[in-house]
Amino acid sequence: MTVLVTGGAGYIGSHMVWELVDRDEPVVVLDRLSTGFRWAVAPEAAFVEGDIGDEALLDDVIARFGVDAIIHFAGSVVVPDSVADPLGYYLNNTVKSRAVIAAAVRNGVRHFVFSSTSAVYGDPPTIPVGEDAPLKPLSPYGTSKLMTELMLADVAAAHDFRYAALRYFNVAGADPKGRTGQSTRGATHLIKVAVETALGDRPEIQVFGTDYDTPDGTGVRDYIHVADLIDAHVRALDHLRAGNPSLIANCGYERGFSVLEVLKAVERVAGLSLPVRIAPRRPGDSPKVVARSERVRQVLGWAPRWDDLDTIVGHALAWERSRRRRNDLR
Numbered sequence: 182m183t184v185l186v187t188g189g190a191g192y193i194g195s196h197m198v199w200e201l202v203d204r205d206e207p208v209v210v211l212d213r214l215s216t217g218f219r220w221a222v223a224p225e226a227a228f229v230e231g232d233i234g235d236e237a238l239l240d241d242v243i244a245r246f247g248v249d250a251i252i253h254f255a256g257s258v259v260v261p262d263s264v265a266d267p268l269g270y271y272l273n274n275t276v277k278s279r280a281v282i283a284a285a286v287r288n289g290v291r292h293f294v295f296s297s298t299s300a301v302y303g304d305p306p307t308i309p310v311g312e313d314a315p316l317k318p319l320s321p322y323g324t325s326k327l328m329t330e331l332m333l334a335d336v337a338a339a340h341d342f343r344y345a346a347l348r349y350f351n352v353a354g355a356d357p358k359g360r361t362g363q364s365t366r367g368a369t370h371l372i373k374v375a376v377e378t379a380l381g382d383r384p385e386i387q388v389f390g391t392d393y394d395t396p397d398g399t400g401v402r403d404y405i406h407v408a409d410l411i412d413a414h415v416r417a418l419d420h421l422r423a424g425n426p427s428l429i430a431n432c433g434y435e436r437g438f439s440v441l442e443v444l445k446a447v448e449r450v451a452g453l454s455l456p457v458r459i460a461p462r463r464p465g466d467s468p469k470v471v472a473r474s475e476r477v478r479q480v481l482g483w484a485p486r487w488d489d490l491d492t493i494v495g496h497a498l499a500w501e502r503s504r505r506r507r508n509d510l511r
């Protein structure tokens with residue numbers, strides 16, 4: 182009963198690995214370390230360096246570690262990069278996800294949790310957006326994830342295989358115990374970039390677009406604390422292992438903050454003023470995305486514990502500071 186965590190050396194995956202270790206679950210991580218870090222993987226977890234597109238390696242890892250469930254985080258995650266390099270995103274997120282799903286089916290792994298995204302909705306007509314809303318991604322990133330969701334549905338209909346596709350909204354913050362956080366080099370995520378700017382690593386932060394149809398003209402997102410997101414994964418895994426049906430569920434808090442509101446929170450928590458520059462809109466960005474989260478609450482009994490923007494920012498900032506203290510900028 183080992184859980185295979187693909188992308189377990191990355192930001193969200195490293196939190197998942199710590200949670201599984203805390204639950205005394207045997208874990209094996211498969212990661213090629215393109216954006217993740219070997220040191221981010223909890224020492225109790227087994228680690229295999231390699232690519233999720235390598236089917237022979239997947240077969241070997243599943244057999245060698247007795248894998249009964251896969252939590253699939255590995256992928257490419259930057260929306261504007263996907264606009265510039267769609268084929269790269271379809272390869273890493275869609276084609277290689279097919280390899281992981283195929284390995285699961287071939288080796289009788291029946292439980293699969295997949296990192297999907299709110300980007301599958303594009304610019305939703307109704308806010309908060311529910312899971313049954315039209316799926317109209319605005320970027321190849323969103324489409325690459327939607328295609329994987331469609332594969333999972335077809336595979337679950339054909340085989341003894343069930344899945345949870347969790348559509349994350351904007352994930353932020355860090356492990357409340359300070360063991361891991363977002364360490365991505367050259368990160369593009371708003372809160373990460375803002376805390377790096379607060380600590381002097383970047384000369385300024387840009388605001389991408391102030392002419393959206395939102396209260397202050399900047400983009401609105403539903404920022405979810407990574408620890409609450411991980412709790413949804415644990416519940417999804419238990420749900421599948423208990424024999425329940427496949428599930429597609431949003432993971433968000435049902436409330437949105439604008440870019441300017443986030444920057445104010447960072448200034449408040451860090452106790453300084455950020456150098457801000459207004460810049461043009463970024464390609465592929467949606468004006469406003471906020472989750473409806475009734476389903477994850479009802480089906481998985483999930484309830485947020487860290488739903489507070491200042492707490493999310495505070496944990497992100499604490500992680501950034503502790504990395505510096507430990508000279509972990511490897």
Ligand SMILES: NC(=O)c1ccc[n+]([C@@H]2O[C@H](COP(=O)([O-])OP(=O)(O)OC[C@H]3O[C@@H](n4cnc5c(N)ncnc54)[C@H](O)[C@@H]3O)[C@@H](O)[C@H]2O)c1
Pocket residue numbers: 187188189190191192193194211212213214215216217218231232233234253254255256257258273277296297298299348349350351352353365
């Ligand atoms: N961060 C967010 O706000 C967010 C929102 C929605 C969905 N997601 C999804 O969550 C997942 C994890 O995102 P993250 O923010 O932790 O990103 P991340 O870049 O920190 O983690 C991705 C990990 O996957 C590894 N990886 C990438 N391609 C691989 C491959 N072909 N083979 C093996 N390993 C590979 C990387 O080395 C890295 O460790 C992604 O699938 C992403 O699309 C993230």
Ligand SMILES: O=c1ccn([C@@H]2O[C@H](COP(=O)(O)OP(=O)(O)O[C@H]3O[C@H](CO)[C@H](O)[C@H](O)[C@H]3O)[C@@H](O)[C@H]2O)c(=O)[nH]1
Pocket residue numbers: 258259260297298299300349350351352369370371372374386387388389390399400401402440463466470
């Ligand atoms: O330096 C920055 C960075 C971001 N933004 C703005 O802040 C908001 C959030 O942007 P992020 O880059 O933090 O996040 P995205 O909403 O683009 O995308 C994130 O969440 C998505 C889900 O909505 C995807 O899953 C994706 O993996 C992940 O990058 C957007 O309005 C963006 O334009 C800025 O103004 N300046």
